[in-house]
Amino acid sequence: MNKRLIVLSALIGIGGVSGCSGPAQQSAETGGTGKEQAQAGRSAPTEPVELSVFSAGGTQNEEFEKNYAELIKKKFPHVTIKYINPRDGEGNKFENLILSGVNIDLYYESIGTFFSTLSRNKAQYDLSSLIKERGLDLNRFEPTLIDAVRKNGKGEIWGLPVTTNGMSLYYNKELFDKFGVPYLKDGMTWDELYETANGLNRTDGDKKIAGLAISPSHSMRMNVYSLPFVDPQTMQATFGNERWKQVLDPILAPAKESAYRAKMDELEGKLPYSGEWLKKQELAIFGVFSDWQVVSPTPVPFDWDIAAYPTNKEMPGIGSQQYPVYWSIPAFAKHKEQAFEVLSFLVSDEYQLALSKRGGMTVLNNPSIQKAFGQDSPNKDKNLNAAYYNKFAPISPKTDFEKTAENAITNKLVDLAYGRTDLNTALRQATEEANKEIQAASR
Structure with a gap:
């Protein structure tokens, strides 16, 4: 993820959990079904135990303590949490920890490399038996999140x-007001959005204003067609699929306007991005993770709002994919039952409701928890329901070479935006470059 987009994002603080009901009480807001499901069946041992938790993304130590460790220890006083952060040194890399025989009871990572990392290190462990024993109902989850686990885990x-995200549109209402452009509304198509954005490509004094930018990495990874970068069957880049032209259109369509390309010139040949929206206020609309500013500790310095991600005419009501963070219990974990009890808590209605209120998107298919999105944040009066306005597209399959192929096409975007190369040529070159790297790495 681009450093300019690093916020609390998927790892949300759940400070409000301390006020939630205990295991024997039923939440008035959720009916208590999630906790009952999560705690049904045989209980884990309650003797004192230390659980080691590894974050592949390197969650900051203080964030992990606030977002997870404190809440787990409050819920389970007999559990001590030991956090292993790969940022703390080469010895803390997952592969090196395995070689050293270090125990890891819980491992979490975003979907992009979650499955490939586990399989590459032979650390995958099928939770199906524990799920059945504890009576954890997978129907509580948003369906595409569980479908993705089953498909990438070959049925396991x-x-x-535990956390997830979708795509939404952030827009600067002050720029809309200045140029007399109607605000965005939920349910727009891409064509309608392009038309609106074109009216915002303006010169305002010495400032060049761009109407629309969509985060390239997020929009490609979370595309509505569920296209993977690499076909898991052939291990070849998929850019030969004609749908990739539609996937890239939201990134490239704004650059058809000369005023937009003038903005790129000003940015020394770069596409407008988050800094132009948030800091410079020279970008009217930015498509990015739904929780981007909902969870940010720093207030946005202008009037803004959110709208639902646009849809294609041929796929009405279908928005982006989700980009979840999965938690696993490695095959070599020493305390699987206790680790699963902690994991059950993290997917309970209790935890997920508090997460949602703070501004994190829930993984549960529970309307009341979804409607609570951001209600304890300073941004509760924004159109936060936009995050759930559309249905989510199925999550595309993942391989070891997602980033390899993504980089190959990303490197073509500026030339495409300027018209220095055509789309067919760029897709062909990206395919050749990605496949060459994949082949070399697979030898």
Whole structure:
């Protein structure tokens, strides 16, 4: 993820959990079904135990303590959490920890490399038996999140989603007001959005204003067609699929306007991005993770709002894919039963409701928890329901070479935007470059 987009994002603080009901009480807001499901069946041992938790993304130590460790220890006083952060040194890399025989009871990572990392290190463990024993109902989850686990795990359940994200549109209402352009509304098509954005490509004094930018990495990874970068059957890049032209259109369509390309010139040949929206206020609309500013500790310095991600005419009501973070219990974990009890808590209605209120998107298919999105944040009066306005597209399959192929096409975007190369040529070159790297790495 681009450093300019690093916020609390998927790893949300759940400070409000301390006020939630205990296991014997039923939440008035959720009916208590999630906790009952999560705690049904045989209980885990309650003797004192230390659980080691590894974050592949390197969650900051203080964030992990606030977002997870404190809440787990409050819920389970007999559990001590030891956090292993790969940022703390080469010895803390997952592969090196395995070679050193270090125990890891819980492992979490975003979907892009979650499955490939586990399989590459032979660390995958099917949670199906524990799920059945504890009576954890997978129907509580948003369906695409569980479908993705089953497909990538070849029918096995290698992990459970704890946090997730979708795509939405952030827009600067002050720029809309200045140029007399109607605000965005939920349910727009891409063509309608392009028309609106073209009216916002303006010169305002010495400032060049761009109407629309969509985060390239997020929009490609979470595309509505569920296209993977690499076909898991052939291990070849998929850019030969004609749908990739539609996937790239939201990134490239704004650059058809000369005023937009003038903005790129000003940015020394770069596409407008988050800094132009948030800091410079020279970008009217930015498509990005739904929780981007909902969870940010720093207030946005202008009037803004959110709208639902646009849809294609041929796929009405279908928005982006989700990009979840999955938690797993590695095959070599020493305390699987206790680790699963902690994992069950993280997917309970109790935890997920508090997460949603703080501004994190829930992994549960529970309307009341979804409607609570951001209600304890300073941005509760924004159109936060836009995050759930559309249905989510199925999540595309993942391989070891997602980033390899993504980089190959990303490197073509500026030339495409300027018209220095055509789309067919760029897709062909990206295919050749990605396949060459994949082949070399697979030898």
